[in-house]
Amino acid sequence: MKNTILVVGSVALDSVETIHGRTNRALGGSAVHFSLSASQFTPVRVVGVVGEDFPAPFRKFLTRRNICLEGLEVLPGKTFHWKGKYDQDFKNATTIATELNVFEQFKPKLKGTHNKCGVLFLANIDPDLQYDVLNQMGRPRLVACDTMNYWISLKKKSLMKLLGKVDLLFVNEEEARQLTGEYNLIKAAKLVMKMGPKALVVKRGDSGAILFYGSQVLSVPAQPIEKVIDPTGAGDTFAGGFMGYLAAAPAWRNFDVLKRAMSYGTVMSSFSVEDFSVKRVARLSKAEISSRYNKYVDALHIK
Amino acid sequence: MKNTILVVGSVALDSVETIHGRTNRALGGSAVHFSLSASQFTPVRVVGVVGEDFPAPFRKFLTRRNICLEGLEVLPGKTFHWKGKYDQDFKNATTIATELNVFEQFKPKLKGTHNKCGVLFLANIDPDLQYDVLNQMGRPRLVACDTMNYWISLKKKSLMKLLGKVDLLFVNEEEARQLTGEYNLIKAAKLVMKMGPKALVVKRGDSGAILFYGSQVLSVPAQPIEKVIDPTGAGDTFAGGFMGYLAAAPAWRNFDVLKRAMSYGTVMSSFSVEDFSVKRVARLSKAEISSRYNKYVDALHIK
Numbered sequence: 166m167k168n169t170i171l172v173v174g175s176v177a178l179d180s181v182e183t184i185h186g187r188t189n190r191a192l193g194g195s196a197v198h199f200s201l202s203a204s205q206f207t208p209v210r211v212v213g214v215v216g217e218d219f220p221a222p223f224r225k226f227l228t229r230r231n232i233c234l235e236g237l238e239v240l241p242g243k244t245f246h247w248k249g250k251y252d253q254d255f256k257n258a259t260t261i262a263t264e265l266n267v268f269e270q271f272k273p274k275l276k277g278t279h280n281k282c283g284v285l286f287l288a289n290i291d292p293d294l295q296y297d298v299l300n301q302m303g304r305p306r307l308v309a310c311d312t313m314n315y316w317i318s319l320k321k322k323s324l325m326k327l328l329g330k331v332d333l334l335f336v337n338e339e340e341a342r343q344l345t346g347e348y349n350l351i352k353a354a355k356l357v358m359k360m361g362p363k364a365l366v367v368k369r370g371d372s373g374a375i376l377f378y379g380s381q382v383l384s385v386p387a388q389p390i391e392k393v394i395d396p397t398g399a400g401d402t403f404a405g406g407f408m409g410y411l412a413a414a415p416a417w418r419n420f421d422v423l424k425r426a427m428s429y430g431t432v433m434s435s436f437s438v439e440d441f442s443v444k445r446v447a448r449l450s451k452a453e454i455s456s457r458y459n460k461y462v463d464a465l466h467i468k
Numbered sequence: 469m470k471n472t473i474l475v476v477g478s479v480a481l482d483s484v485e486t487i488h489g490r491t492n493r494a495l496g497g498s499a500v501h502f503s504l505s506a507s508q509f510t511p512v513r514v515v516g517v518v519g520e521d522f523p524a525p526f527r528k529f530l531t532r533r534n535i536c537l538e539g540l541e542v543l544p545g546k547t548f549h550w551k552g553k554y555d556q557d558f559k560n561a562t563t564i565a566t567e568l569n570v571f572e573q574f575k576p577k578l579k580g581t582h583n584k585c586g587v588l589f590l591a592n593i594d595p596d597l598q599y600d601v602l603n604q605m606g607r608p609r610l611v612a613c614d615t616m617n618y619w620i621s622l623k624k625k626s627l628m629k630l631l632g633k634v635d636l637l638f639v640n641e642e643e644a645r646q647l648t649g650e651y652n653l654i655k656a657a658k659l660v661m662k663m664g665p666k667a668l669v670v671k672r673g674d675s676g677a678i679l680f681y682g683s684q685v686l687s688v689p690a691q692p693i694e695k696v697i698d699p700t701g702a703g704d705t706f707a708g709g710f711m712g713y714l715a716a717a718p719a720w721r722n723f724d725v726l727k728r729a730m731s732y733g734t735v736m737s738s739f740s741v742e743d744f745s746v747k748r749v750a751r752l753s754k755a756e757i758s759s760r761y762n763k764y765v766d767a768l769h770i771k
Contacts (some may be wrong), residue, residue, distance in 0.1 A: 224599045251652055279735035348556055351694040372675035373689055383767050386676055391654040464686050465768040467727045 167283035168412050169208045173273050174288025176213040177245040185394045191442035192223045195288035198398030202405025202433045204231040207412040208300050214238035216243040216267045240267040255396045275301045284412040292323040309333035316341045329361040373440045388435035397443045399434045406433030432458045470586035472511045473715050476601050477591025479516040480548040488697045494745035495526045498591035501701030503750045505708025505736045508692040510715040515539035519546040519570045543570040558699045578604045587715040595626040620646045632664040661770035691738035698744045702737045709736030735761045
């Protein structure tokens with residue numbers, strides 16, 4: 166179970182509108198986008214919660230994809246539903262409705278051998294719950310987490326306690342600044358690494374991502390995409406590719422390995438925006454991943 | 469003169485305020501930032517105009533840096549003066565004053581062997597003047613130009629005429645979109661290349677830059693900088709590094725050569741933001757450039 170990732174996060178139904186169309190209660194949620202991406206590299210087990218309305222075909226689809234749903238609790242009521250709309254620039258989503266439903270009562274409980282997974286990814290949920298999950302684990306060899314502005318403002322103390330026990334943090338630029346009070350990302354990263362994490366990944370959407378690991382820094386560009394359909398879940402898909410590659414690698418505390426993880430994260434997220442919901446990642450073959458990865462890495466090799 | 473760049477653009481005095489301090493009538497202007505960067509790679513000759521107030525030390529300083537000022541006309545009156553202020557994010561400058569002064573009467577006239585230069589860079593000025601300069605040239609082997617939103621709105625026709633004769637265009641994201649009416653950069657680039665240019669460089673500030681050359685695309689990240697002091701001229705310094713490297717290379721119609729040019733552009737602009745005005749680029753050694761270039765290229769080499 167050394168290479169198995171346990172992910173804790175939201176499993177949701179998303180209704181999204183972009184300039185290219187819309188979805189109605191399509192499969193979504195951070196744990197879903199993460200898992201579908203990571204499971205291309207390594208086994209993934211999900212801890213999450215859905216309502217009784219969660220469609221059986223979604224469950225079947227995930228299970229067929231190397232994703233264990235033993236930890237997906239079903240509670241009376243409805244599944245978390247998010248409704249949002251993107252502008253032409255795909256940068257900011259306007260939330261039309263957030264119906265937490267059963268997600269409001271989410272109290273993650275690990276089952277069976279969950280606690281033996283070698284790698285833990287705490288997707289963006291209440292940092293008190295993230296901490297609670299970490300306490301239920303054995304001795305994972307890699308712990309990563311995501312968070313958001315809401316928790317940084319409202320639960321800074323709980324988040325700081327969590328960060329003391331985390332190896333790797335994923336945030337966006339604004340969150341890095343908000344967390345540290347420092348505008349410059351290099352300075353902000355140094356402060357984050359003093360809070361606990363050994364590495365920080367700053368996700369920047371179509372501006373790429375920056376990895377900080379000790380004194381080493383790598384900024385990578387996003388893969389330019391000719392037709393962006395729906396950016397929902399791109400950040401979690403990035404984290405999934407990144408963590409999936411790392412979990413499958415023999416050791417992660419190595420800058421060259423982390424660089425490859427950044428590239429796999431970038432490539433996986435570049436696929437995810439090419440269709441609504443999880444549709445593009447769902448039909449993705451290993452050959453397509455390798456081909457885009459090799460092109461991406463080749464282009465960046467300046468001879 | 470095959471490798472000599474002729475640059476036509478503004479020579480200015482800039483008064484800039486950022487969170488780190490301010491300058492008062494420091495050396496600036498697109499032709500200046502471009503030349504100081506390009507002259508690290510190849511000889512540069514400037515065609516521009518200044519007033520009688522243009523300080524003799526600035527002239528001496530440029531001349532000592534492989535930059536020929538034979539084409540720098542002195543007109544009665546004052547030098548172009550720009551006064552601006554940047555916010556903490558350094559993204560948008562607020563213009564406090566634009567005093568065009570003698571620049572308003574700028575009518576570029578090539579002298580002596582100017583027209584024999586192998587490479588021409590038309591910095592951001594009125595496209596009618598850019599076209600007029602091009603007509604005064606012999607047969608340059610590489611013609612590049614820059615432009616801005618103002619000319620795209622007000623002189624679209626003149627600009628289109630110019631683009632028909634240009635090999636390479638530098639713009640930012642907004643300008644690429646405005647010029648083509650297409651939001652997506654890959655689609656916009658295809659339209660630009662139908663207008664004439666064989667290659668397009670989209671400058672994206674701290675998000676890096678994207679090169680389009682035929683069907684090939686390269687997105688490169690900016691070099692993360694821990695202390696940004698003044699971003700004025702970073703785009704022209706990028707163009708200078710890019711064009712300087714290309715001019716010195718045996719041939720430019722080669723994607724590997726263009727990739728190196730992108731990296732030199734990035735590296736040169738990363739230096740330029742580290743101090744006010746041209747101060748950082750002014751004190752730059754070839755060894756510093758090589759060292760940062762090698763680190764940049766190495767980091768992007770994902771093994």
